[in-house]
Amino acid sequence: MSSPARLYRKLEGLFAVYKPSGIHWKLVRDTIETNLLKEINAAPSPAPKLEVNFQALPSGEPGTAKELIMTATRLPVLSTSPQVRGPQYRTLKVGVGHRLDAFSSGVLVLGVGQANRALAEFYSLPVTRDYTLEGEFGMATHDFSDSGRIIERTTFDHITPEKLEQVLAIIQGGHQKALITYSGVDLQSQEAYELAAQGMLQPHSKSPPILTGLRCIRFQPPHFTLEAQCVNETQHYLCKLVHEVGLELRSSAVCTGVRRTRDGPFGLQEALTRQHWTAPDIQQAIKVHRSILKALRKATRAEKAPSKQRYQQTGTEDDSTASISDTVPKQPHSATEEAAANVSP
Numbered sequence: 265m266s267s268p269a270r271l272y273r274k275l276e277g278l279f280a281v282y283k284p285s286g287i288h289w290k291l292v293r294d295t296i297e298t299n300l301l302k303e304i305n306a307a308p309s310p311a312p313k314l315e316v317n318f319q320a321l322p323s324g325e326p327g328t329a330k331e332l333i334m335t336a337t338r339l340p341v342l343s344t345s346p347q348v349r350g351p352q353y354r355t356l357k358v359g360v361g362h363r364l365d366a367f368s369s370g371v372l373v374l375g376v377g378q379a380n381r382a383l384a385e386f387y388s389l390p391v392t393r394d395y396t397l398e399g400e401f402g403m404a405t406h407d408f409s410d411s412g413r414i415i416e417r418t419t420f421d422h423i424t425p426e427k428l429e430q431v432l433a434i435i436q437g438g439h440q441k442a443l444i445t446y447s448g449v450d451l452q453s454q455e456a457y458e459l460a461a462q463g464m465l466q467p468h469s470k471s472p473p474i475l476t477g478l479r480c481i482r483f484q485p486p487h488f489t490l491e492a493q494c495v496n497e498t499q500h501y502l503c504k505l506v507h508e509v510g511l512e513l514r515s516s517a518v519c520t521g522v523r524r525t526r527d528g529p530f531g532l533q534e535a536l537t538r539q540h541w542t543a544p545d546i547q548q549a550i551k552v553h554r555s556i557l558k559a560l561r562k563a564t565r566a567e568k569a570p571s572k573q574r575y576q577q578t579g580t581e582d583d584s585t586a587s588i589s590d591t592v593p594k595q596p597h598s599a600t601e602e603a604a605a606n607v608s609p
């Protein structure tokens with residue numbers, strides 16, 4: 265069985281857990297940190313160090329005067345014993361990647377110990393996150409969620425799957441042009457077409473929220489479900505996206521649930537549920553993802569040089585201030601213009 269120090273080293277890495285809805289991400293982090301500390305300190309400690317002590321002991325021979333004899337004795341050093349010094353590990357640094365608010369659920373990536381540096385490096389890689397958005401037509405609230413204060417009620421009988429798909433296609437088309445702008449390639453070039461066809465376009469500079477994919481996977485009025493792939497998004501932005509979809513359909517809508525299904529290479533299948541927030545399960549999850557992260561880093565280094573050349577050719581800098589609103593097509597309804605303005609940097 266591993267010692268506390270050896271177990272601690274094995275737990276340094278990245279892993280994903282499933283955050284339930286209604287629980288703050290800080291509570292998830294603190295729970296995992298507490299569980300790991302308990303299991304690390306419960307691991308069997310090495311035998312205490314021994315030191316040589318000279319003790320004066322009676323000779324023990326019968327019928328003789330009591331004489332003291334100096335005897336060398338090996339005794340344990342009590343200052344190194346866990347019963348004296350207490351737990352070996354009192355703190356454990358657990359970092360959190362892209363956070364999820366209390367309203368949202370799904371994949372949450374964490375790092376332990378020195379792996380927090382790798383966590384920062386991981387989120388500098390061009391990866392997208394997938395979400396499932398639950399919506400409901402017929403009302404609008406002040407914070408775009410179903411738990412907010414209702415400010416409007418509308419009809420939704422006129423909404424059809426075809427109309428919904430048309431609105432989603434318009435929104436996705438505007439964001440696709442923005443993605444090309446922030447990826448540093450010429451909009452009219454063959455390179456932009458080929459990268460877009462292969463799904464390899466990624467923003468190479470700081471950008472506002474961008475949707476790389478958006479479609480409806482369930483339509484049962486007033487309820488519907490959207491599947492979205494995003495870059496640089498927030499959960500508030502996703503809730504507002506559902507609200508904007510309702511406006512474009514001449515109705516209103518609120519978001520009833522946000523679930524992250526993938527964060528880069530970390531998917532739902534790899535996310536540990538609450539009963540598996542233990543040292544053995546986390547250690548196994550870290551071991552599995554080490555090879556995946558190495559492959560991602562290698563791919564990023566390979567793309568680094570070509571991306572710099574594209575910036576020089578197109579004149580797009582890392583601190584580009586281009587606006588998504590410049591690439592979103594104008595629509596008769598003002599909600600599209602408002603949505604484009606809201607995602608401007």
